[in-house]
Amino acid sequence: MAIAKPPISRRGLIVGAAALAAAPTSCFAANAVPTPAATPILSTPPTPNGAPWTKAAFQTAMAKSGRPVELTDAQFDAIQARKQPAMKLIASYLQSRLGEADPAVLAGFQALPREYYHYNYAQGRTTCGDAYDQPPKPWAIGYGSALSDYLGQAYMTQVCKPGPNDVSLEIGTGSGFQSSLLSRIVKSSYSIEIIQPLGNAVHKIFGPLGYDNIQTRVGDGYYGWPEQKDGFDIIIVTCAAQYAPPALFQQLKPGGRMIIPIGQPFKQGQVLYIYRKDENGKIHSRRDMGVFFIPMTGTMMKIPASAAKASPG
Numbered sequence: 001m002a003i004a005k006p007p008i009s010r011r012g013l014i015v016g017a018a019a020l021a022a023a024p025t026s027c028f029a030a031n032a033v034p035t036p037a038a039t040p041i042l043s044t045p046p047t048p049n050g051a052p053w054t055k056a057a058f059q060t061a062m063a064k065s066g067r068p069v070e071l072t073d074a075q076f077d078a079i080q081a082r083k084q085p086a087m088k089l090i091a092s093y094l095q096s097r098l099g100e101a102d103p104a105v106l107a108g109f110q111a112l113p114r115e116y117y118h119y120n121y122a123q124g125r126t127t128c129g130d131a132y133d134q135p136p137k138p139w140a141i142g143y144g145s146a147l148s149d150y151l152g153q154a155y156m157t158q159v160c161k162p163g164p165n166d167v168s169l170e171i172g173t174g175s176g177f178q179s180s181l182l183s184r185i186v187k188s189s190y191s192i193e194i195i196q197p198l199g200n201a202v203h204k205i206f207g208p209l210g211y212d213n214i215q216t217r218v219g220d221g222y223y224g225w226p227e228q229k230d231g232f233d234i235i236i237v238t239c240a241a242q243y244a245p246p247a248l249f250q251q252l253k254p255g256g257r258m259i260i261p262i263g264q265p266f267k268q269g270q271v272l273y274i275y276r277k278d279e280n281g282k283i284h285s286r287r288d289m290g291v292f293f294i295p296m297t298g299t300m301m302k303i304p305a306s307a308a309k310a311s312p313g
Contacts, residue, residue: 053113062126064208066201067119069126079115082132086114089134090154102158108184109154116209117147117177121201143195144294147175148238152291156236156259159274159288162186166233169251171221171296176202178238179214189214190228192221194298222299224251232256240270240293243305254279265295 051057055076062069090109094101115128122142130139136149157178162168166186170179173193183189183206191214193199199218206214217225221237224247231253237260244260252258256277263270272288295301 061208065205079131086132093151094158104185105158108181111184117175121198141175143198145174160234160257168234169225169232170236172238173202173216176205183211183214190225191216192219194220220298223247239296241296241300252277261291261293
C-alpha cells in the first residue's frame with residue numbers, strides 16, 4: 001500500500017493530503033472494512049493534569065515533545081469529530097474478525113489522541129489532520145517508517161490478549177502509538193527502535209501525555225530486551241522478519257504470546273504468526289492472516305534462517 005506524502009511546508013498542518021509516495025509501509029493485506037456499528041464508546045479522556053483534551057492541551061504536549069504545531073479551532077474540532085466514527089469502525093472490525101471487541105482495547109484506543117502520533121520526523125512536520133482517516137491506511141513518519149493503520153493495530157493488540165498485570169515488548173517503536181496503546185492496558189510497556197534519529201525523537205513524546213510506564217531505547221530488536229530478567233507476557237513485532245528470532249522465544253514467559261509477521265522484505269506473501277509458550281516451555285504456533293510490513297533490519301538481514309538457531313514451532 002502506498003503512503004501519503006503531504007505536499008506542504010515543514011511545519012504546515014496537513015488536512016486530507018492526497019499525494020502518494022511509493023515507499024512500502026506496514027499494513028494488513030486486504031482488510032475488509034465493515035460498516036460502523038452503534039457501539040458504546042467511553043468519553044474522551046482528560047489530560048494528565050485532569051483537564052480536557054483541547055487544542056491548547058494538544059499544542060502544549062506537542063511543544064513539550066519537541067514538535068511544536070499551530071492549528072485553528074476549526075482544524076482541531078474537525079480532527080476530534082472523526083474520532084468516534086473511527087472508534088465505531090474499530091469495534092465493528094474486531095467483532096467481524098474476532099467475534100467480539102475487547103473493551104480494554106477499545107478503551108485504550110479511546111484514551112489515545114491519535115493526532116499526537118501523526119508526525120513526519122524526517123521532515124519535521126505534523127500530519128495530524130489525517131488522523132482517524134477512513135478508510136484507514138498507514139502514514140509516513142520518516143526514515144522509511146510508518147504509523148500503521150488503526151484497524152491492523154487494533155487486531156494485533158486484541159490477538160495479544162493484553163491484561164493489566166502483563167509486561168509487553170514491542171519490536172519496532174515507529175510512531176510510538178502501539179507501545180502507548182499497550183501501556184494503557186498492561187502494567188509495563190517496553191519498545192525497541194533500530195533507527196536512531198527516530199527512536200531518539202519518539203522517546204520524548206510519552207512524558208507530555210503522562211505515560212510513565214513506557215520504556216524505549218534504540219537498539220536491534222533481534223536480541224529483544226534481555227536486561228528485563230523476568231521476561232515478557234507479550235511480544236509484538238511490528239516489522240516483517242524472515243524468521244522468528246530465537247532470543248524472543250527465550251524472553252517469552254510461560255503462558256506468553258508473541259505476534260510476528262514473517263516473510264521476505266518488500267514482498268507480498270508475508271503472514272502474521274501467533275506463537276504461545278505453554279507452562280512447560282513448549283512453543284505452539286498458529287498461522288494467521290496475510291500482512292505487509294516494512295522489514296526488520298539489522299542482524300535479521302545478516303543471519304539467514306539456516307544459520308540461526310532453529311525457531312520453536
